[in-house]
Structures are given as C-alpha cells and as structure tokens.
Amino acid sequence: MAKPRVIYWFRTDLRLHDSPALKAALDLKPECLYPIWTWDPHYVYRARVGPNRWQYLLDCQNDLSKSITKINPKSKLFLLREAPQTLFPKLFKAWKITHLVFEKDTDAYARQRDEEVMKIAKSAGVEVVMKVGRTLYDPDELIKHNHGKPTMSISQVQAAGKKTGAIPRPIPAPTKLPDPGNTDLPFSQEKPPQDPDINATQRDGKEASYSALTGPNNDFAVPTMRELGLQPATTPHCGGETLALQTLASILANESYTATFEKPKTAPTAFSPQSTTLLSPHLHFGSLSVREFYWGAQDIVSNFKGKASQPPTSLTGQLLFRDMYFGAQAALSFPFGQTFNNPTCRFIPWHLPSTIDPATQLVTGSYQIDNAQAEEWFQRWKYGRTGFPWIDALMRQLRTEGWIHHLGRHAVACFLTRGGCYIDWERGAEVFEEWLIDHEAACNIGNWQWLSCTAFFAQFYRVYSPVAFPQKWDKEGAFVKRYVPELERYEGKYVFEPWRAGVGDQRRWGCRVEGDGSEGVDGEGGLKRYPKPMFDFPTRRDICLKGMKNAYHVGLYGNDPKVLDGTWRTLFDDAAEGPTTGGNGPPGAMVEHEDASGGEDHDVPAPPSPKKAKKVARESEKKATGQGKAKIGHKREASQGTLDGIVTRGKKPKKEKNEEVFPNETHYG
Numbered sequence: 001m002a003k004p005r006v007i008y009w010f011r012t013d014l015r016l017h018d019s020p021a022l023k024a025a026l027d028l029k030p031e032c033l034y035p036i037w038t039w040d041p042h043y044v045y046r047a048r049v050g051p052n053r054w055q056y057l058l059d060c061q062n063d064l065s066k067s068i069t070k071i072n073p074k075s076k077l078f079l080l081r082e083a084p085q086t087l088f089p090k091l092f093k094a095w096k097i098t099h100l101v102f103e104k105d106t107d108a109y110a111r112q113r114d115e116e117v118m119k120i121a122k123s124a125g126v127e128v129v130m131k132v133g134r135t136l137y138d139p140d141e142l143i144k145h146n147h148g149k150p151t152m153s154i155s156q157v158q159a160a161g162k163k164t165g166a167i168p169r170p171i172p173a174p175t176k177l178p179d180p181g182n183t184d185l186p187f188s189q190e191k192p193p194q195d196p197d198i199n200a201t202q203r204d205g206k207e208a209s210y211s212a213l214t215g216p217n218n219d220f221a222v223p224t225m226r227e228l229g230l231q232p233a234t235t236p237h238c239g240g241e242t243l244a245l246q247t248l249a250s251i252l253a254n255e256s257y258t259a260t261f262e263k264p265k266t267a268p269t270a271f272s273p274q275s276t277t278l279l280s281p282h283l284h285f286g287s288l289s290v291r292e293f294y295w296g297a298q299d300i301v302s303n304f305k306g307k308a309s310q311p312p313t314s315l316t317g318q319l320l321f322r323d324m325y326f327g328a329q330a331a332l333s334f335p336f337g338q339t340f341n342n343p344t345c346r347f348i349p350w351h352l353p354s355t356i357d358p359a360t361q362l363v364t365g366s367y368q369i370d371n372a373q374a375e376e377w378f379q380r381w382k383y384g385r386t387g388f389p390w391i392d393a394l395m396r397q398l399r400t401e402g403w404i405h406h407l408g409r410h411a412v413a414c415f416l417t418r419g420g421c422y423i424d425w426e427r428g429a430e431v432f433e434e435w436l437i438d439h440e441a442a443c444n445i446g447n448w449q450w451l452s453c454t455a456f457f458a459q460f461y462r463v464y465s466p467v468a469f470p471q472k473w474d475k476e477g478a479f480v481k482r483y484v485p486e487l488e489r490y491e492g493k494y495v496f497e498p499w500r501a502g503v504g505d506q507r508r509w510g511c512r513v514e515g516d517g518s519e520g521v522d523g524e525g526g527l528k529r530y531p532k533p534m535f536d537f538p539t540r541r542d543i544c545l546k547g548m549k550n551a552y553h554v555g556l557y558g559n560d561p562k563v564l565d566g567t568w569r570t571l572f573d574d575a576a577e578g579p580t581t582g583g584n585g586p587p588g589a590m591v592e593h594e595d596a597s598g599g600e601d602h603d604v605p606a607p608p609s610p611k612k613a614k615k616v617a618r619e620s621e622k623k624a625t626g627q628g629k630a631k632i633g634h635k636r637e638a639s640q641g642t643l644d645g646i647v648t649r650g651k652k653p654k655k656e657k658n659e660e661v662f663p664n665e666t667h668y669g
C-alpha cells in the first residue's frame with residue numbers, strides 16, 4: 001500500500017515540542033510531510049490586530065521554520081498566501097495528499113472554517129486527523145461533562161476535568177521529520193478581497209501579503225512587516241518557541257517562585273521584570289505548550305518542601321482559568337463575544353453599544369455613539385489621556401508594548417465599564433483585541449465579562465480606585481513615571497493625583513495639569529502638560545453603582561426577548577445610567593441620545609419582531625444548554641460555585657457599600 005502523503009497545517013501550535021497533532025502526523029509514517037501555514041485573510045483583514053501582535057506571529061513563524069530546517073535541512077515552514085478554503089482543494093490535488101493533520105481550534109470562526117475544510121477534504125478523499133493540544137482539556141469534553149453547559153467557574157472546570165481524565169503529560173519534540181515532497185504549484189492563486197480591511201488603520205504602507213502565492217521571492221517565506229504594509233512594532237517582547245522554552249525553564253528554575261505563586265499577591269506595577277510569567281503570548285501562538293507549562297509547575301509543587309499555593313491562585317490555577325474561558329466560548333460560539341443573544345451575559349444598558357446585524361444576530365464591528373461625552377471618555381481611555389495617571393500609564397503600556405499585568409487589566413476594564421465611564425465592555429474588548437500580543441478571544445471576552453460583572457463575577461460594588469489601588473504596590477509611582485514621563489518629577493501621592501498639586505509645585509516639577517490631553521505633552525515655557533482628570537471619580541463611581549444596581553434588579557440576560565426586540569428600554573428609567581428614551585429601538589443597541597453630537601455615526605438596523613426575538617432566544621438557550629429546557633443564566637444557580645461564591649460563603653457580602661477596597665483580593669482570575 002502507498003505510504004501517506006501528509007500536510008501538517010500549523011495554526012495555533014507554532015512549536016515542535018509537545019504537539020499531539022504533529023505526533024499523530026508522524027505516527028502515520030508518511031512518505032512526505034508538508035509543514036504549512038495558510039495566510040488566512042480572515043485574520044489579515046477581518047480580525048483586529050495591531051503591529052505588535054503581527055510582529056510576534058512572524059517571530060514565531062521564523063523560529064519554527066528554522067527549527068524544522070535544523071531537524072531536516074530539506075524542510076521548513078511553507079507559507080502559502082491564500083485562504084485555506086480556496087487553497088486546499090487545489091493543494092490536495094497538486095501534492096497528491098492523503099492526510100491533513102492539525103490541532104483542534106474551538107474559536108468561533110476557526111470552527112466554521114475547519115468544518116468547511118473538512119468537507120473539502122472529504123470530497124477530495126483526504127483523511128483529516130485533528131488532535132487537542134491547545135488547552136489542558138478538550139473544551140468540548142469539558143462541556144460534555146459540565147451537563148452540556150458552558151464552564152462558568154473553576155470548580156466546574158475541575159469537576160468536569162476529573163471526568164474527562166488526567167491532563168496528559170507532554171511529549172518530546174521529534175528528532176526527525178520526513179522530507180516534503182515536490183512543492184510545485186501548478187495552479188493560480190485566488191486573491192482574497194481586501195475590503196473591508198479592519199486593520200487599515202494599522203498600516204502606513206501598501207498591504208501586499210497576497211502579491212504571490214509563495215511570496216515575492218517564490219520561496220514560501222514568512223512575510224515581512226513591510227509586505228503587510230504595517231507600521232513598525234514597538235513591543236520589546238519577542239516570540240518563538242526557542243525563547244518560550246528558555247523563559248519557561250528560567251521560571252521553573254526558581255522553584256520557590258513557581259511553587260508559592262499567588263496571583264493576587266503579584267504586583268501590577270512591577271516591570272523589568274514583571275511579577276508574573278509573561279508566558280501568555282507564547283501560549284496564544286502555541287509556541288509554548290500549555291501542558292508543558294502545567295506539568296512543569298505541577299511537578300515542582302508536588303516536590304516542594306514548603307507550603308505550596310493551590311488553584312485558583314497558583315500558577316496551575318491560572319491555566320485552569322484559561323481552560324474555563326475556552327469551555328465557555330466553545331459552548332456558546334459567536335454569541336459568547338457579545339451581550340446580544342448571549343444567554344450567560346447580563347444585559348446592562350451601557351453607553352456606546354455595539355450595532356447588531358439582524359440577519360446574523362451578531363455584532364457588526366461598529367458601535368453606536370449614543371452619547372458624545374461617553375465617546376470622548378472612550379477615546380481618552382484608549383489613548384491614555386484620562387487624567388488618571390495609573391489608568392493612562394497602563395493604557396500606554398498596552399499600546400506600546402502589547403502586554404499589561406492582569407490586575408492592570410482589571411483596573412482599566414473596571415474603569416471603562418462599571419467603575420467610571422459606564423461604557424460597553426465590548427468597546428474595551430475590541431481595544432484589547434487590537435493591541436494585546438497575547439490576545440486570546442476566549443480569555444479576552446471572558447475576562448471583560450468578569451470585570452464588567454456581566455458574567456463569571458457579580459460583586460459590582462467592588463470598584464477599583466485609580467488612586468488608592470496602585471499606591472498599595474508602588475508608593476513612589478515608578479510604574480506611572482515610566483509610562484507617563486511628563487510626571488517623572490512629581491513627588492509622593494501627587495504622582496497618582498497630580499491635579500491636587502499646587503500651581504507652584506506643578507511648575508517646580510516641570511508639568512502643568514491642564515487641558516484634555518489633545519494638545520500633546522509640550523506646554524508653554526518649557527513645561528510639560530498632563531490632562532486634568534476627565535471626571536470626578538467618586539461621583540462617577542456612585543453613578544455607575546446606581547446604574548449597576550438597577551440593571552441587576554431588572555435582571556435581563558443577553559438572550560432575553562426584551563433585549564432582542566429592544567423593549568428593554570421600557571424597564572429602565574430615562575434618568576438612569578445609561579440613557580434610555582423608552583419605547584422600541586434597535587436590537588441591543590440604544591437609541592440615539594439627544595446630547596450625541598459629532599463623531600462617527602453608524603447605521604442602526606431594524607429590530608427583529610417580538611416573535612422572531614422569542615424564537616432566537618429559544619434557539620440560543622437550546623444551543624447553550626444542549627437541550628433547550630432549562631433556562632440558563634437567568635438566575636445564578638447555587639451550584640455554580642463561582643469564585644464570588646467562594647468569597648461570599650466565607651464572608652457575608654457587605655451591603656453594597658461603596659467600596660474602594662482592593663478587589664483583587666477576591667479576584668483570583
């Protein structure tokens with residue numbers, strides 16, 4: 001019998017070590033193995049990605065290609081610049097492929113794409129082998145053992161994980177790789193349409209990654225940033241399996257750090273080095289295997305002589321959070337990424353809501369500016385000009401470096417949503433999607449829901465203070481001064497609240513607090529300029545708390561017929577945060593508010609009829625529960641055992657007192 005001719009399709013797994021899918025490909029004992037990457041236009045044009053994450057991807061691809069060539073000088077990572085859906089039918093034929101092997105990807109778009117590719121393979125007589133390797137557990141198995149429901153707590157992951165079976169031990173990298181076969185491509189490239197290009201704003205040159213199927217030099221090379229027309233990356237963080245394994249090794253070499261790691265005790269203000277592992281981008285690109293990380297840490301914990309930390313705060317606990325969000329996303333698919341039609345996400349009438357396409361029931365990628373003030377706050381938040389140095393430092397770190405500490409993410413997410421601006425969490429998630437080098441759809445969406453108290457977490461009265469919280473970690477404000485250098489000469493607590501400094505001190509410290517930050521940092525008389533705070537924080541916190549309390553009282557979830565048909569407005573007081581004007585309106589999104597002016601306007605589609613809204617609600621429940629009987633999400637079940645459950649069981653929750661405590665003490669994830 002002829003030996004298999006195999007394509008190994010790299011996607012979420014840019015590594016050679018611990019790759020169950022690569023092992024499965026090699027176990028076929030193929031006559032030839034083509035390690036390929038298809039340059040998928042979905043990610044090039046339709047998903048938000050800034051230069052830093054592109055650069056990281058290219059680092060990973062270049063490193064992987066080198067490692068492949070080291071094992072077999074005839075081989076490398078073959079980059080093919082065409083959409084997989086149009087490329088594979090031609091490729092299967094040209095290279096006489098018998099098997100297509102890849103790592104399972106449960107992201108909503110990826111599932112859709114893979115189903116299509118599997119159909120193409122079937123009709124071409126190509127056998128598909130798909131293996132789990134991106135997460136500790138197969139997200140679909142977690143859901144199955146969680147009664148068909150999305151995993152919404154660590155205890156659910158742990159219980160379902162037990163039934164799924166032990167987390168497999170990592171497998172070593174191969175020492176041999178078969179040669180690729182003939183790489184001739186006797187067919188023409190189908191160029192994907194560039195329009196709409198959501199990443200156009202990231203480019204300062206012409207996007208030319210589809211100039212030729214095998215690249216400008218016809219050598220299947222990894223594209224360059226220039227070919228992508230992208231602005232240069234500014235992140236100091238570099239990608240690639242080689243570096244990932246070195247970083248992991250140096251972390252594990254510090255046994256006491258690894259064994260006693262407790263997330264809430266790590267400082268969000270630490271830099272050079274940061275206080276956590278910074279392995280998340282490696283996990284995102286699969287340049288580090290999550291099982292390699294898990295077992296490396298677990299073995300140290302098991303042999304540790306002192307008192308080791310435990311999930312959920314330990315390092316292994318952090319990885320369980322990652323699996324939790326993958327399990328939630330895999331169960332809910334596209335609706336997981338939005339409030340509208342999401343059975344597990346609370347509905348809050350935030351400002352700047354997403355517009356919804358009534359045909360697909362999905363967000364369109366644009367949003368409604370219901371309130372001009374909110375839009376201004378959003379832009380100031382995004383570009384680090386809020387006038388709150390802690391928030392601005394974090395947002396500037398995010399924009400330039402692509403990574404911020406978890407509690408820094410907490411702070412900016414709480415501030416944008418329920419603890420300051422009352423702006424839709426979907427706006428914040430989009431900014432993170434654009435700028436994070438570790439952007440992982442499941443984790444990003446899930447954590448934004450957690451922080452906005454729309455899912456996973458419900459203690460909305462615990463709000464982060466942008467002034468008191470950072471001082472717990474960094475009295476001198478070294479972190480703020482690094483990212484907001486205008487304030488580098490400020491002293492003591494004034495670094496965190498510079499507007500309180502007298503004019504004399506402001507002059508002495510070389511920076512006036514004035515304006516809204518739109519005029520740049522260079523002020524008059526050789527002085528720097530830093531913006532005034534965009535609002536009085538305690539006042540805004542109280543307004544947000546009232547709004548949250550009311551929204552919780554109304555108690556709608558994203559798939560409620562009233563959310564779907566727009567009649568939710570009748571349940572919210574016009575004076576409440578955010579504004580409503582009663583009556584019907586567009587689905588999910590709010591009707592135009594009278595003080596909205598200027599800025600971008602977005603088309604608002606017509607809402608579905610009440611009958612259609614009910615039908616959609618029924619269908620989404622059925623999908624999420626796997627049965628369609630029990631109403632999920634509408635009431636927090638006692639058995640859900642979320643982290644907030646852990647906290648409230650131990651201590652009676654304080655009665656909605658406006659707390660400026662350090663909420664991270666109760667946030668383990």
Ligand SMILES: Cc1cc2nc3c(=O)[nH]c(=O)nc-3n(C[C@H](O)[C@H](O)[C@H](O)COP(=O)(O)OP(=O)(O)OC[C@H]3O[C@@H](n4cnc5c(N)ncnc54)[C@H](O)[C@@H]3O)c2cc1C
Binds near residue numbers: 284321451669
């Ligand atoms: C609003 C918000 C958005 C976020 N978006 C993302 C995202 O897009 N991608 C992403 O990987 N993480 C995201 N996180 C989770 C978390 O902040 C990062 O995983 C973590 O900060 C990465 O740094 P680290 O590798 O040093 O983490 P460590 O503390 O060293 O943890 C080790 C690993 O555990 C995983 N992990 C830790 N905390 C979480 C968590 N809360 N949720 C999921 N996984 C976790 C990560 O893979 C991380 O690399 C987000 C958190 C918030 C609050």
